[in-house]
Amino acid sequence: MLPIGVANKAEASNCSIRSVLSNVTGKWRMIIILALEDEPKRFGDLKRCIGDITQSVLTENLRGLQRDGYLTRTVDPGPPVAVSYELTTLGRSLLEMLKPLVFWSHEQMDEVRQFRMQFDREQAGRQ
Amino acid sequence: MLPIGVANKAEASNCSIRSVLSNVTGKWRMIIILALEDEPKRFGDLKRCIGDITQSVLTENLRGLQRDGYLTRTVDPGPPVAVSYELTTLGRSLLEMLKPLVFWSHEQMDEVRQFRMQFDREQAGRQ
DNA sequence: CAGTATCCTTTACGATACTG
DNA sequence: CAGTATCGTAAAGGATACTG
Numbered sequence: 084m085l086p087i088g089v090a091n092k093a094e095a096s097n098c099s100i101r102s103v104l105s106n107v108t109g110k111w112r113m114i115i116i117l118a119l120e121d122e123p124k125r126f127g128d129l130k131r132c133i134g135d136i137t138q139s140v141l142t143e144n145l146r147g148l149q150r151d152g153y154l155t156r157t158v159d160p161g162p163p164v165a166v167s168y169e170l171t172t173l174g175r176s177l178l179e180m181l182k183p184l185v186f187w188s189h190e191q192m193d194e195v196r197q198f199r200m201q202f203d204r205e206q207a208g209r210q
Numbered sequence: 211m212l213p214i215g216v217a218n219k220a221e222a223s224n225c226s227i228r229s230v231l232s233n234v235t236g237k238w239r240m241i242i243i244l245a246l247e248d249e250p251k252r253f254g255d256l257k258r259c260i261g262d263i264t265q266s267v268l269t270e271n272l273r274g275l276q277r278d279g280y281l282t283r284t285v286d287p288g289p290p291v292a293v294s295y296e297l298t299t300l301g302r303s304l305l306e307m308l309k310p311l312v313f314w315s316h317e318q319m320d321e322v323r324q325f326r327m328q329f330d331r332e333q334a335g336r337q
Numbered sequence: 338c339a340g341t342a343t344c345c346t347t348t349a350c351g352a353t354a355c356t357g
Numbered sequence: 358c359a360g361t362a363t364c365g366t367a368a369a370g371g372a373t374a375c376t377g
Contacts, residue, residue: 101241104315106322108235109349114228126359137351142360152325163358164357173321180311187307188231194300195233198279236369253339264371269340290338291377 106151107181111136111144116170116178117185119154123169153177233278234308238263238271243297243305244312246281250296280304 153174280301
């Protein structure tokens with residue numbers, strides 16, 4: 084069995100599984116990793132590629148991923164300055180873990196939507 | 211390449227990959243799925259097993275997972291009443307996607323911690 | 338036992354303006 | 358171009374009290 088539980092609060096902070104799993108929670112971290120699959124990208128490219136992320140949020144999340152060692156940030160002082168982000172070996176390794184999950188998500192999407200609609204209908208019927 | 215980006219906001223809501231990936235973001239959803247790996251568990255068992263989750267938050271997340279079809283909720287009217295939660299086929303299928311990620315997390319934890327410490331040292335040095 | 342109901346705090350996210 | 362700085366909102370989570 085996996086050590087997912089904690090006996091107390093002090094233990095929670097260094098609970099191994101949780102601390103690393105939390106790297107891919109949040110709305111954007113997986114998306115960014117996936118966006119860097121094929122090649123290094125510059126800040127503006129990433130923003131365009133993802134589409135609906137704001138500058139400040141993209142910056143925050145890139146910092147976090149860089150801090151944890153999933154990507155590198157390289158500055159080419161211009162002018163104009165160009166900053167590019169690239170997956171590290173660790174990041175690429177995470178990407179490989181994520182890909183099956185993404186394809187699975189894609190496949191199961193309709194089923195989840197069915198379940199949701201049914202659940203919501205049942206809830207509505209109970210009112 | 212994976213369709214992770216969106217061209218506009220309207221498209222974002224039915225962007226397949228994101229909508230299902232978001233099922234496993236958040237602090238607790240993966241944890242709950244993992245906690246149900248071995249056998250169905252009752253509400254109190256889950257709470258004890260996870261350790262540091264409050265009743266209300268556990269309830270919310272169980273509802274969400276049930277809504278999306280990952281688990282079932284079965285009531286045995288007592289008294290005393292006993293409610294047990296069990297992974298569905300879909301939930302078990304998700305669990306299998308999650309397990310490699312969890313083991314990977316466990317293995318890579320030290321490396322991530324090293325990166326973090328180094329990054330934080332560099333940041334401190336820059337002040 | 339398995340919740341609901343409140344209320345509160347924290348975190349993530351978003352919009353906008355400004356800068357070297 | 359790639360940010361930073363502010364400010365505001367929304368969602369998640371947490372603490373506590375109460376209930377059939």
